[in-house]
Amino acid sequence: MHDSLTIGELSARSGVAPSALRYYERLGLVRADRTGGNQRRYARSELRRVAFIRIAQQVGVSLDEIRAALESLPASRTPTAADWARLSASWRGRLDERIRLLTKLRDDLTGCIGCGCLSLQRCTLYNPKDSLAAEGAGARLMQPRPAEDGVTPS
Amino acid sequence: MHDSLTIGELSARSGVAPSALRYYERLGLVRADRTGGNQRRYARSELRRVAFIRIAQQVGVSLDEIRAALESLPASRTPTAADWARLSASWRGRLDERIRLLTKLRDDLTGCIGCGCLSLQRCTLYNPKDSLAAEGAGARLMQPRPAEDGVTPS
DNA sequence: GTGTGAGTTGAAGTGCGCTTCAACTCAAGG
DNA sequence: CCTTGAGTTGAAGCGCACTTCAACTCACAC
Numbered sequence: 001m002h003d004s005l006t007i008g009e010l011s012a013r014s015g016v017a018p019s020a021l022r023y024y025e026r027l028g029l030v031r032a033d034r035t036g037g038n039q040r041r042y043a044r045s046e047l048r049r050v051a052f053i054r055i056a057q058q059v060g061v062s063l064d065e066i067r068a069a070l071e072s073l074p075a076s077r078t079p080t081a082a083d084w085a086r087l088s089a090s091w092r093g094r095l096d097e098r099i100r101l102l103t104k105l106r107d108d109l110t111g112c113i114g115c116g117c118l119s120l121q122r123c124t125l126y127n128p129k130d131s132l133a134a135e136g137a138g139a140r141l142m143q144p145r146p147a148e149d150g151v152t153p154s
Numbered sequence: 155m156h157d158s159l160t161i162g163e164l165s166a167r168s169g170v171a172p173s174a175l176r177y178y179e180r181l182g183l184v185r186a187d188r189t190g191g192n193q194r195r196y197a198r199s200e201l202r203r204v205a206f207i208r209i210a211q212q213v214g215v216s217l218d219e220i221r222a223a224l225e226s227l228p229a230s231r232t233p234t235a236a237d238w239a240r241l242s243a244s245w246r247g248r249l250d251e252r253i254r255l256l257t258k259l260r261d262d263l264t265g266c267i268g269c270g271c272l273s274l275q276r277c278t279l280y281n282p283k284d285s286l287a288a289e290g291a292g293a294r295l296m297q298p299r300p301a302e303d304g305v306t307p308s
Numbered sequence: 309g310t311g312t313g314a315g316t317t318g319a320a321g322t323g324c325g326c327t328t329c330a331a332c333t334c335a336a337g338g
Numbered sequence: 339c340c341t342t343g344a345g346t347t348g349a350a351g352c353g354c355a356c357t358t359c360a361a362c363t364c365a366c367a368c
Contacts, residue, residue, distance in 0.1 A: 008344065018345085019327055027325095037334045039345055058259055063325070088263055095260045099253060105212055106249045109242055162314060172315085173357055181355095191364045193315055217355070315364065322357075327350100334345065 004033065004041040014050040021050070029053055029067050045078050052084065059091045060098055158187065158195040168204040175204070183207055183221050199232050206238065213245045214252060 011018045024030045025040075030049050032040035049070065056066045069087055073079045165172045178184045179194075184203050186194035203224065210220045223241055227233045 006344075007346095017327080020325080022346090023326060035334085037345085038347095039334065055259075055263070057325095059263075092260065092263060095256060095263065099256050099260065102249060102253050102256065105209075106246065106253065109209070109213075109246060109249065160314075161316095171357080174355080176316090177356060189364080191315085192317095193364065211355095310368090312366095313364100314366100316362075317360100320357100320359080322355105324354095325352105327352075329350080330348100332346075335343095336341105338339105338341090 004043055005047070007032075007040050007042070010042045010046065010050065013047060014054070016050055016054065024050070024053065024063075027063055027067055029063065029070060048079075048084070052087065055088075056091055059095050061091060061094065158197055159201070161186075161194045161196070164196045164200065164204065167201060168208070170204055170208065178204070178207065178217075181217055181221055183217065183224060202233075202238065206241065209242075210245055213249050215245060215248070 005013070007018045007021055010016075010021060014021075016024075021030065025032060030042070030046050030053075032042045032046070035041055052070070053063075053066055056069070057063075061069075069090065073083055073087070159167070161172045161175055164170075165175060168175075170178075175184065179186060184196070184200050184207075186196045186200070189195055206224070207217075207220055210223070211217075215223075223244065227237055227241070
């Protein structure tokens with residue numbers, strides 16, 4: 001039929017709201033040609049780009065980092081399967097790390113908080129470094145405090 | 155010495171900024187007595203409360219849910235080890251679920267995106283239900299779209 | 309008594325990832 | 339040609355979890 005998609009079609013097929021697609025375009029994550037009347041027309045390959053963006057978000061990557069990753073794709077040709085595989089592989093380590101941290105947290109939760117001691121220093125539970133907290137939270141301008149004194153409640 | 159803590163002391167021992175502690179108080183997550191001159195004085199048991207809050211955040215729980223959980227603690231007496239254990243256990247399932255989803259995502263990433271197909275419908279990767287995306291992100295007033303049409307790029 | 313660092317408040321700002329709105333134009337079917 | 343749904347823009351708003359600021363007061367060591 002048509003080899004390009006309107007914003008509504010891309011939205012329906014990707015499950016991403018039109019407003020989000022426009023937002024992605026402003027950030028340089030996707031691109032669209034324009035009709036004579038200034039409407040967006042997306043190449044079908046943008047569908048895969050959008051899919052990649054949403055998956056990367058699930059992995060916990062910020063839009064800015066996703067943009068940087070997408071910039072490493074070849075600009076001259078449509079990305080191949082191998083190109084996408086390479087990019088996906090780069091999130092893989094991150095995902096592994098997140099899983100590792102969460103698993104550790106779970107084990108500590110069982111062994112340490114489970115016992116009620118909540119001794120956050122001995123248990124590595126409450127370790128400010130290598131934390132996985134605060135994904136997509138707010139302003140974090142203060143430098144992270146070192147918890148200099150250690151925590152041993154009650 | 156003293157059996158109550160100033161905000162600076164609680165901050166140093168918990169690793170949480172004073173501004174955050176005041177914010178927690180506004181939300182009803184911690185409480186403090188006041189001196190004659192209106193300064194906060196925290197009971198030592200608040201230290202454990204703050205620790206619990208930070209750990210729950212790592213598990214991915216919002217402050218509002220944390221508040222609700224803390225309200226289930228006995229108000230009349232200082233919570234016991236068993237009280238904390240019960241609360242912690244309630245996060246456990248959530249943590250398990252997050253780990254499960256992330257692990258699934260990782261496996262799918264290897265098997266599906268890894269091959270470059272990115273066929274987001276067949277692969278369960280891009281499944282809007284049971285997503286773990288968007289923790290702590292922004293306004294989400296639009297109801298989530300069902301991706302009615304299915305995604306099969308290129 | 310006095311200086312100084314620590315504490316107080318409310319209001320406003322920040323960063324992210326969007327959504328919402330108003331006012332307008334486009335594209336396609338009848 | 340006309341209607342109507344889909345698309346356009348910039349500016350503003352939202353929700354979360356805070357931080358920052360200004361203007362002020364407290365507590366304590368000397």
